[in-house]
Amino acid sequence: MLWAALHLPQRALDGALRRCADPHAPLALVGGPAQRRVVMLANEAARAVGVAPGQALAAAQAIHPALATQMYDAAEAHRLLALTCAWAYRYSGQVCSDGEDTVWLEVGSSLGLFGPWPRFERLLRDDLHGLGLSHTLAVAPTPLGALCLARQQDGLAVTDLTQLQRALQSLPLDLAPFPPDVREALHGMGVRKLRQLFVLPRAGLQRRFGRGMLDTMDRLTGDAPDLRTYYQPPDRFEARFEFDDEIRYSTGLLFPLKRLLGDLAAYLAGRDGGVQRFELVFEHDLHPTSTQTVGLLQPERDAARLFDLAKLTLERQAVPAPVRAFGLRATELPPFVPAGRDLFEARPASALDWPALQARLAARLGEQATHQLAPQPDPRPEHAQRRVREWRGHPAAPPLPRPAWLLPRPVPWREARHRVLAGPERIESGWWDGGDVRRDYYVVETEAGQRAWVFCPAGQHGPFLLHGWFA
Template sequence: MLWACILLPHLAMDSILRRRPDPATDTPLVLVEGPAQLRRLHSVNAAAAQAGLKAGMRLSAAHALMAKVETVDFDPREQARSQCLLANWAYRHSSLVSQQWPHAIVLEARASFRLFGPWPQFARRLRNELAALGFRHRLALAPTPRAAYVLAGLEDGLAIAHIERLQQVLDGVSVRRAHLPEDSGERLQRMGLRTLAALRALPRDALRRRFGAALLDHLDRLYGQADDPLDWYRPPDHFDARVEMGYEVESHMALLFPLRRLIGELCMSLSIRDGGVQHFVLRLEHEHGHSDVEVGLLAPEREQAMLFELARNRLERVAIDRPVVGVRLLARQLPPFVPAARDLFDPRPQQALDWPQLRERLRARLGDQAVYRVEPAGDPRPERAWRRASGDALAGGVQSAPARPPRPAWLLPQPVPLQGMARIISGPERLESGWWDDGDARRDYYVVETVHGQRAWAFQPAGVRDAGWMLHGWFG
């Protein structure tokens, strides 16, 4: 096996910057943590670093250097959500993904070469997608997952495919940068042991007595001399993501960027599960309470552009009566997705929409009840022989209408007297029904031709030959 490690040295700051429309801003931004009287900088953006601010600095010292600096409270949960998001993204490329170590994602890469190409091509794909997601990163490849984790911290892009070469490189690694358990690296450095080669030259029994078995286990797994059981990531069976605005929003336009980001994350989650979404909730969080925007589809979908447009149309129909401080997207059920069958050479114009997308767009703009289809019902009375239905499945009742004589394509809402009947083409067809619901109908239907050559569907009361003709429909 070959393992790729994606190291995320700026995970906390990137989690904040990626939710902003313009992350490459010149405004200094810092994340702060600690009690109110001992606030310290957790991380800083590029503009703050250029001004001399750095992680670990007291907030009071930072204000002494810069009077105008934007501060955001560091939230470990936000960082954990971002790492989980990246594990979800990595699951698209490999079935063996782990987020066991902080600020890192490890995935088995050799099996993915057959699909994505050799490592240089695969690494380029990973970098492009990570950049699109808004995360700065470092990449490394090694025969063991721990070695990939260590190498990613040493040099970005370092790739070692053979175990013999890996052992040579690891022997020169400083004990401080080998991610040894607890404070073993610092203690060994103070003892005069600088590299892993010097550490491995010591008797194992002496190391076990002084540092415990965890140090030896780490070395064996690092060098590939023992299996490394990792905590494997498994994608959840639902989707729940949130974006905190950081300021109060009172317009729909300002909500489009976080909405686009959330829809993108939803579609990424759907792609790794090979599933779709048929219903989700866009929750607008206020200072007190929240407002829900329901988005429902007639069939599972997962195309990002369509889902974003549907959610945007639904959102624009909702009045924002209170400032929004956060946006959350929840999808409790992720049913399987079956893409529509298409021809190999699709004859549709490039800008044309297929029917499911057009249908959902119309429902989002006009309302759920404005778009429907017609399906047969079990009632033989023409005015009740069909019903409205939503979606692609039958609403219930009969699966198909029973065989009947030809019916007109144009059925009038109410029968009207027929003038100018020339001759009878076929009939009669006796219809007696509706005695149970006060809609009793007893009619003899005929296909007739008018004096103008039109073919009509008309009836007379059952058994009455000299009554007037009533027109009920026209044939094409």
Template sequence: MLWVALSLPCAPDGTRPSSDALHGLATWALQFTPRVAIADEAVVLEIEASTRLFGGRRALHERIVGEADDLGIAAIGWAPNSLAALACTRAGVRNGLRRPLPELLDALPMEVLSAVAPHRLTLAQLGCRTLGDMRHLPRGGISRRFGKDLLRAMDQAYGLRPETHGWVELPETFRARLELMSRVETAPALLFGARRLLVQLCGWLAARRAGTTAFTLRWAHDAMRSREAGEGGELTIRTAQPMRQIEHLCRLLAEHLARVKLQAPVGDLALEAIDVVPLEEHSASLLPDPKNESESLALVLERIAARLSPERVRRPVLCEDDRLEWAQHWQWALQPMPRQRVAPSDVPQPTFVLAEPQLLAVRDHRPMYQGPLMLLSGPHRVEGGWWHRSEGDGGGDASTHHLERDYWVALSQHAGVLWIYQERLAGDATAWYLHGSFA
């Protein structure tokens, strides 16, 4: 399992982040995985099943870290479970996957577990400074003296007991609020706080696979305002097409804020999505999009070869050869395709072919594969390969390519329809081989 903990900064007096801030962060995180939960001052998310979707652990890590500054995240921690990830964020350890979990946690201060807080003074008097010190205490004594909650939290952090979470559900509508750290007196300066709300909006839109064509930014004036200033103001932004690109939305909002004049200092911001419509996803694959009929395969291969280098892109080419091993070969994708017409073969062609033919057991002159085989059709004679003596083997022996086989379509009671053959040039013509199977 792979868990990530995203911790928001606490107030100087130790007050935890507001519920609005935590739920806003959780809403943004739902674009990566539906398994998101709030734990104390942090949001934890299980992303093991999502790493492949986002291009692997490194790519997902870079994306989360890249947006962390805009969201005001104070610390990020990775670990095999949520409590360990939360402990890493509190201890300043970003990557908790480099060492075995017991070795990692034993070195952390005991305060990284929330369950320790009620018993911190008593544990310190017992000489405990780290989680490793606590783990070496008698389990029975911990349970009797400190209750089962502490022992349960330690077992869950060390992966000895499963965790339970209350998952955050994706809201049907988007409304987010942000209390500014200081009073803002000019409208363009509101963009700094509004960007954080827009990042949350884009995360919510990504989780819903949608885009917005209109959103409203509202601001509330400071309580010490004049009566003429009113309680606040608002600004509605509309886009020409559904959008969830953060940079585009920020530039658009900045253009509108430049023409706004605030009547009083602003202390709070609120963002609401007005119009939300499904957004048609564009394929991120290197392969051609079936909906884009104007893009030919040749152009796609050129683009892939430019990214990966021409030597790494090959295409199959059919050959005029009845031997299945030689019926096709691979050439560089940018090489011209040979102009030849391959006539259809009269020999049945299997769906799946073994890399190496498998020698079959024989009983009473009948081939065996998970029981006796019933021959349905055949023989289908396949012969060829003698021309390789002069084509590409430097005049050497062509016996490794020349073959003469009699193929049969056989039925197995358990394995289905198979493709088997006898090697007529072999010393023992009674030997049977399995070469493939039919779907």
């Protein structure tokens, strides 16, 4: 097996930067009591002007008055870790996390699908940059070994146990996955490198630190299996975006909407599914929580297409009150089947297929503005179809052609000269509901070459009534 360790040391800061329209502006995460806020994390732009973790907030603002600040949000950091697991599930069925700052995925079984490691690595990094996650990445035959390498240097790749054990020899003890008290005790014994730890008597280490330390060492070097609980994607997606000030116009919701739908698309790609209906959730200060529903005709997971539909819904429906927090909730997550395309398709790449066009029209005009026609088991033309939101059946071929344009009601046939192409076809039905009809239908062609569907009373030869036109 070959494990890739994704070390995410500043998830909380990444979560804050994802909420900023300008992620390159100086930003600091603060915490502590209200009387004495301190800087917990600062982005690169803030550190460049002199802001550093541990500073009092007042001192940091004195150094840079325009410094943007946000409260440290541990829940957001945990959500980003879960999102990373959901995204990694796209590339491997064996994904796990330590619940703190690392996600592992087994990549050895995926190399045949995604290519050799350098290409696979570029693919992973491109996705992580798109998610806005700072990271270091390393590969090793054991999860803990990959973590140590990722903490040491970004991009290290070791493919067998012999190389791994040799690489671990030179690593500092502080990179090892031991509790802080164990590392402190080992420092007191003069142990600074892992090579020094590996040569110590195991019996003495067990008496001093317990059997758990030896188990960790064996899992680190590959001398014992590292059994872990693998991640399973949940059956629903929920995400939330909280604002510092109330948002009064829908345009102010477009940036968080795009970010949340990007996360949803990454989650859907990980579980190889789609979304057919999701809700936009608006939280207000002085008004009950409101929602807007975005529906699709078929499962979709393209972030750009989902954003277009949600944007149209926002523009069509007014939000009832200023928004303090904005969220997205998706519970209908059916399997996703990509649309089939012909190899030599003549349709332009930017053209919309019918389901996409209908979904766009429904988002713009409302779900009741668009419909499809489904066949009914009734031979009367007026009752042979009904309007439905979506129909996936396959109609049986009629015994005779049916016109594409059926008139709302029959009108007298005014063409004196015509040619009968087919018929008569007798339709006699409806006695049970008061709509009894007895007609003989004909397909006729006019002098101008138009084809029409006409009828007359059963057993007669005229006069004709026009009921539809063929395309």
